[in-house]
Amino acid sequence: MTKPVGYFTFVLHSHLPYVQGHGGWPHGTDWLYEAACETYLPLLRVFRELADDGVDAKVTVGISPILAEQLADPAFPAGLLEYIEIKLRAARDNRADFARTGRPEMEALAAAWEETYNRARDDFENRWRGTIPAAFAALERAGALEVMTCAATHAYLPLVGRAETINLELRAAAATHRRLFGFPPRGVWLPECAYRPGYDWRYPLAPWSQREPVYRPGLEEHLARIGLKYFIVDTHLLRGGKALGVYAARFDVLRRLYDRMLAQREAEDSAAAPKSTFRPHYVGTADPGVACFVRDPETGLVVWSGESGYPGDGSYLDFHKKHWPGGLRYWRVTAPHTDLGAKEPYHPAKIPGRIAENADHFAALVANHLRETAVPHPILVAPFDAELFGHWWHEGPAWMAAVLRRLAASPDVELMTCGEYLEVYPPDDAVALPEGSWGEGGFHGIWLNPDTEWSWRLIYEIEDRLVAAAVQVRSPLAERILKQALREFMLLAASDWQFLISTWSARDYAEGRLAYHYEAASRLLDLFEIAGDRGALDEAEVNYLAALEAVDRPFADLDPGWFAGP
Secondary structure: OOOOOEEEEEEEEEOOOOOOOOOOOOOOHHHHHHHHHHHHHHHHHHHHHHHHOOOOOOEEEEEOHHHHHHHHOOOHHHHHHHHHHHHHHHHHHHHHHHHHOOOHHHHHHHHHHHHHHHHHHHHHHHHOOOOHHHHHHHHHHOOOEEEEEEOOOOEOHHHOOOHHHHHHHHHHHHHHHHHHHOOOOOEEEOHHHOEOOOEEEOOOOOOHHHOOOEEEOOHHHHHHHOOOOEEEEOHHHHOOOOOOOHHHHHOHHHHHHHHHHHHHHHHHHHHOOOOOOOOOEEEOOOOOOOEEEEEOHHHHHHHHOOOOOHHHOOOOEOOOOOEOOOOEOOEEOOOOOOOHHHOOEOOHHHHHHHHHHHHHHHHHHHHHHHHHOOOOOOEEEEEEEHHHEOOOEOOHHHHHHHHHHHHHHOOOEEEOOHHHHHHHOOOOOEEOOOOEOOOHHHOOOOOOOOOOHHHHHHHHHHHHHHHHHHOOOOOHHHHHHHHHHHHHHHHHOEOHHHHHHHOOOOHHHHHHHHHHHHHHHHHHHHHHHHHHHHOOOOHHHHHHHHHHHHHOOOOOOOOHHHOOOO
């Protein structure tokens, strides 16, 4: 059999913050149910149908542990089915209203929404037996895809103050992955694609910044200790990361680090060929080695861009304009920057042709890039947020299916997951990556800026108190309290809150969640001290602990021993 010119995998990062018990609409569990109906269930259907036709998608699917916990929670099925019923009622009401007012085109679109939500309900109840994580696990066992993990609650690892926190996030992630998917993860999507090498680190905020710098290992060393083999980075980290963000500009220690790493890279580039994005590279000196796969920028742009990319095609369903009541969408993009009032009705009959054209273009682009590189056995890695497909871009799952069918039939391209590729073609070099993320400027400014500094002070305060408490567990009650305090701290440390604040997406909600989890962790650590002094809690204190355990309940197997130093 002739070997292909190269290999390809979509890498999908699926993540939502913990919302169960913390609101419904507009911010809360509706996010979870919406993503399940519009992204996770449609993608599962695509992967299953491809496999039934003899096409293994070989997509590398990242599912964050905190998302997996919510999808596997006993309360999830009833909540999802109730959400679906609400959407079905809205579609039926819209259809009746459109019929009554003589709008047959819109009436047909409302009927299509009924079909969409009926299909989602049938898939969830009958095809996947009410459990989405197990559905992904079954596809992995069948060889159709590979599921990778993430830090447990999506904490922004380069900025947390303690190695103990990184250990906790990664060990909880590995344990959750084994419990819910049935096997250990091979790869990890670092939250926000944020990486930090090893160096003498100083806190970025007072009063912690007055402490002496402490050497902190590179993230690859933490990954190696728990058996993770690879992670994903954005292109600029491999190519030198020349874009500087707010964080580097404001803090001299990291500017010096950045300049040193950049000078090192320039010296390497002058003596050797540039590092390729078409192959993985070992990072640092971790033993065993941990590799990074690199985002391909050209194929990313044609999918990500809302203006020049496929989702901006005027025929596709517009995300922003919704019909109330019900929130269903009946209009097409029309053209970039078209005012909502000027959006034209959606025409489903035009969609198959647009998907075919876009899929042909993307498949040809992948094959051409692989042919043009001189790297032996190249792999083109195309990472995206999973929620782009189906949620933000309604036609995205159908487009992905069309692309995968074309690439599977190509003599030049072979579909292969990241983990599979690493086993066949392990790296033959190592790189020293600079610090950075996918964020604006390539650095940490989205997560640490004047609007979010206060959130990091809460995180650093609770970290310090947890470090002191973790060495004083002397009873089952103390361990129970500490476990819940660790859960609240992990939820506090989720990077989602800073992102929502910085982008003004759901600022009030994010600020409220930060305050809630800080107060809960603080109160629990007070109770930890009380339990140590008198050996018991009173009835009100026990009820408070139980109430938190009932609402904030991920990571049932959490072990306080995971909160340990390097």
